[in-house]
Amino acid sequence: MARLPRLYAPQIPQLVQARFAQALGSVPQGESATTLMDRLCTWLGDSAREHRVEVHGWSLVHDRLTLLATPPGPQALPKLVQALGRRYAAQQRQGRVFAERYRSALVEPGRWVLPALIWLESLPAQLSYVDLPENWPWSSAAGHTGAVAAAAAWMVDHPDYWKDGNTPFDRQARYKERLHSGLPAGQRQQIERALFGQWALGDAAFLQQLETQASRRARPAPRGRPRKRPAPQSGPEEA
Known part of the structure; x- marks a missing residue:
């Protein structure tokens, strides 16, 4: 099956996940996972500035990088x-860096940005690296x-985060409550289906809007063959 082209729409945030070919710190005689994650955080900041993302x-975490970002193009x-x-490969000299092409999903602002943030920032706790998400340094x-x-x-910070409170303390407290409460199972599944299927995450109106803005189809095509149109019926024969 041919792989899908990248899905892009102007000014729409994207949830992105890239999996490493080898878990960080797993290479014998290589650098520790802690050292590599510190380096990757620095490189992420440098690359974000360089490409204005x-x-x-x-x-x-040890096997993947996940981010929510709005690219300029x-x-x-x-x-x-x-x-x-490239930076990681030059540092490690251990062959390919990523296990596969990164996956991404467009995320509807105003509705799905905060759930997507909570989903990605909860990963270290869900994977049992820490007890609370905010305790993970990376x-x-x-x-x-x-x-x-x-x-x-x-x-x-995305405007949806800023709108969640009138002061920094209010925003942080409200977001912390959201993060500790976690997402309903249905929301998690919707996020994961969109990300791993490389579609858009949003309501019907948002998906309809993307039909004229996105670089390709933003949602899966309906299953099954297209319905056949009925054959036109001829009118009564003239006498």
Whole structure:
């Protein structure tokens, strides 16, 4: 099956996940996972600035990098991921960096941005690296919840996060409550289906809007063969 072209629409955030070919720190005589994750965080910030990608949230664990970002154009996110791969490959000299092409999904602003952030920032806790998401040093959760004084300087909070409270304390407290409560199973499944299928995540009106804006089809085609149109009926014969 031919792989889908990248899905892009102007000013729409994307949820992105890239899996590493080898878990960080698993190469014998290589650098530790901690050292590599510190390096990758620095490279992520450098690449985001270089390609003018607004990163709204991110999470790095041993086997994958996940982020929510708004790129300025259709090539910006692919270039960011490629830049990370080149830097990592030059440092490690251990063959391919990523296990496969990264996966991505367009995310509807105003409805799905905060759930997507919660989903990605919850990954370290779901994978049992830490008890609470904000305790994981290699993600944006600590900055969003106020667990650290300031988020990474290269991050750009999405307007949906800013609208969630009138003051920084209000936003952080409300977001922390959301993060600890987690997502309903149905929301998690919708996010994962969109991401792994590389479709758009949003309601029917948003998906309809994307039909004229996106670089390709934003949702799966209906299953089965197209319905056949009935044959036109001829009128009564003239006498």
